[in-house]
Amino acid sequence: MAEPKNEDFLDSLANAEAEELADEMNEISSEDAELDSLRAERDMLKDRFMRALADAENARKRSEKDRREAENYGGSKLARDLLPVFDNMKRALEAATEEQRTVSAALIEGVELTMREMQNVFAKHGIEIIAPQVGDKFDPQLHQAMFEAPVPGTKSGEIIQVAAEGFLLHDRLLRPAQVGVSSMPAS
Incomplete structure (x- = not known):
């Protein structure tokens, strides 16, 4: 009869070891699941961090571009408002006759100095004058055609008169240069 007890003992010992192994397997399995969960969370947080870093870099670049544009083009309204002043001073100098230049030399010199100073300020702030010449090719990116006229001795699309720089x-x-353009048909 001793044998059945041994057999029972061995069975119970085997069952206990099997249960212990099952518990260890469950524990390992739950640790693996927890580890997988932590890895997934880490990957998600890393992805969010990288996206936030990229967003911050894009915002920095965008603000730098906006700052440069504001620096370069922020005064465009003021500059545009000064263009008629430049035009009027230029017309005044062009309208002065030789007699008026002699009689009012100081006044004319003052207007010329003011014009040069205005041109220097324009250059300092990146304002460039577009001064087309008669005979130049019309460029719709820089010129505005105020009129077209057939003028003998010219080609179609040539500037025949400059109304304003x-x-x-x-x-x-x-502001585009305001010009007259030849509409002479090709011969």
């Missing part, structure tokens, strides 16, 4: 602020057009 144009202006660029850095690379942006403030």
Whole structure:
């Protein structure tokens, strides 16, 4: 009869070891699940961090671009408002006759100095004068055609008269040069 007790004992010992192994397997399995969960959370947080970093870098670049544009083009309204002043001073100098230049030499010199100073300030702030010449090719990116006329001895699309100079602020057009264009048909 001793044998059945041994057999029972061995069975119970085997069952106990099997239960212990099952518990360890469950524990390992739950640790693996927890580890997988932590890895997934880490990956998600890393992804969010990288996206936030990229967003911050994009915001920095965007604000730098906005700052540069504000620096370069922030005064465009003021510059545009000064263009008629420039035009009027230029017309005044062109309208002065030789007799008026002799009689009012100091006044004319003062207006010329003011014009040069205005041109220097324009250059300092990136304002460039577009001064087309008669005979130049019409460029719709820089010129505005005020009229077209058939003028003998010219080609179609040539500038035949300059009514007003144009202006660029850095690379942006403030005002196109106002010109007359030949519409002479090709012969």
